[in-house]
Each structure stands twice: as structure tokens, then as C-alpha cells.
Amino acid sequence: MNIEAILIGLLSTAHTPEQAEHAARTVLRQHAHQLAEQIREDTRASLTRVTATNGADWGRTWAQGRERAADLIDPEVQP
Numbered sequence: 001m002n003i004e005a006i007l008i009g010l011l012s013t014a015h016t017p018e019q020a021e022h023a024a025r026t027v028l029r030q031h032a033h034q035l036a037e038q039i040r041e042d043t044r045a046s047l048t049r050v051t052a053t054n055g056a057d058w059g060r061t062w063a064q065g066r067e068r069a070a071d072l073i074d075p076e077v078q079p
Contacts, residue, residue, distance in 0.1 A: 003027050003034075029075045036074035039066055 010023045043066040051059030071077045 003030055006030075032073050032075050036070040036077070039070040039073070043067060043070075 006023055006027050010020060010027070015023065043063050047059060047063050050062055054062070
């Protein structure tokens with residue numbers, strides 16, 4: 001889903017309030033999911049370096065905290 005295209009469409013044409021609300025919710029949910037995925041990717045990419053610098057226990061705790069933050073952000077993980 002292309003967030004930019006949705007925003008352009010939303011802002012460039014007339015919509016009912018319900019359509020505008022649906023589009024806004026869709027954009028926000030997709031953005032939140034993409035942000036959470038970026039956090040997860042960055043965590044995986046940095047885990048070896050963080051663990052080597054700070055030790056295995058600290059690295060594991062750091063990664064778990066970031067994964068939990070990503071889960072809180074990601075609407076696809078929310079119950």
C-alpha cells in the first residue's frame with residue numbers, strides 16, 4: 001500500500017466524512033505497521049554489534065525491548 005498515493009487521493013478529491021475517516025485510518029495503520037517493521041529490521045541488523053559491544057545479556061534485553069516497542073506500535077499485532 002502506497003501511503004503517499006492514499007494521501008494525495010484523500011486530499012485532492014471530495015469525500016464523505018466516512019470515506020475520509022476510513023482513508024485516514026488506513027494511512028495511519030499502514031504507517032504504524034511500516035514503522036514497526038523498520039524497528040524490527042534495524043534491531044536484527046544491529047543485534048550482533050550491540051551484543052559484541054555490551055554483552056549477550058544486555059543485547060538480548062535491548063532486542064526484546066525494541067521488539068516489544070514494535071509490537072505496541074504495530075496494529076497488526078494488537079489484539
